[in-house]
Amino acid sequence: MKLALLGSTGSIGTQALDVIENLDSDVFSIAALAAGKNVALLSEQIKRWQPQVVSVYGSAEADQLSTLIDTSNLEILHGEQGLIACANQSQADRVLNAVVGSAGLSSTLAALEANIDVALANKESLVIGGELVQQVLQQSEAKLLPVDSEHSALWQLLMPHQSQEIEKIIITASGGALRDWPLDQLHQASPQDVLKHPNWNMGARVTVDSATLVNKAFEVIEAHWLFQMPYTQIEAVVHPQSLVHGMVEMCDGMVLAHIGMPDMKVPIQFALTAPLHQPMNTPRMDWVGQSFNFDSICNDRYPAFSTLLQAAEMGGAALAALNAADEVLVERFLAGNIPFTQIASGLEEILERYTPTALTIDTIANVDQWARQTAACL
């Protein structure tokens, strides 16, 4: 399988390369690598994996990259068109989209339009553009394969069953780094406090989004599109141990659960080898003395969760606005410019000011720009 890995320098991207290193090298190879600005790491990856095409953020990064590597058998592209070309013109059999943020949507659409399967870590593709992705999927022979651990779990649980057997799906949330903080101290949380995720080691934005539960709302939306389930049949609960990744309640009341030690390499590998599980040297469950706790999502602690789901019910470009605003608000929080609690209040304010707009690639770009500018001044 020839893979185009988009976002190769990130948390998922680097773990994906570790996974491929341990799979059969006669079966898996890298056709394309795409990254943003981490040219130094990308140049090391190019030396190791010998792709035919790579893409970086802009022309400055492309120039910098060409000084670091032998370019004789390599095409260096940049920007959105470069990312798209890595997805649909690199002869890849599968795209693993691990770009962060709205930048990932166009390459997901491009790969599916070219009938190339997409292993999807970039949840924003479905959060912002779920309706567009769905339309393309209906005309395409390609499949979307979940990489997110919760969706990988649900995918595996749902695989042998028909939709009429399913009553609801249940997604678990760790609750993030501030899960046990007193509510009246949340506004004092520093970036260092929030980036200390209790169970997962992830990129900065998704770690902050885990503490606000923006990430969990995104996952509910992702599940809605991936599994074609109405929101009324998707429940999210806080599960501090992060051992149960997903559950499916059947129509006879029985619940199937997917359980294992948290390790993103497992769902990444499954997205490449499914429906087969292949051996992995991962930590194993120690069942004795292990407890499993589940709590409801408290709106006072996680107000952004309901704001996001309200936007999901509105449809159109509302989620494009909130996703863009969240990117800006998270950056401002990480830079020490706004308190943690202003991420949620900022999202609420953006939704109040948003003018309902139909969803197209062009409206996404306009709404995205409006939301970024507005969120930068809140």
Ligand SMILES: NC(=O)c1ccc[n+]([C@@H]2O[C@H](COP(=O)([O-])OP(=O)(O)OC[C@H]3O[C@@H](n4cnc5c(N)ncnc54)[C@H](OP(=O)(O)O)[C@@H]3O)[C@@H](O)[C@H]2O)c1
């Ligand atoms: N990390 C996890 O455990 C996890 C779990 C489930 C789902 N996800 C999802 O997977 C996606 C990636 O997450 P992550 O944690 O791996 O993020 P990350 O560590 O921040 O990495 C993001 C990657 O995207 C690249 N990138 C950013 N902007 C780009 C652009 N405009 N064009 C091309 N490449 C760009 C970055 O390149 P540079 O670094 O070179 O700038 C980097 O390679 C997100 O949607 C996230 O929600 C992550």
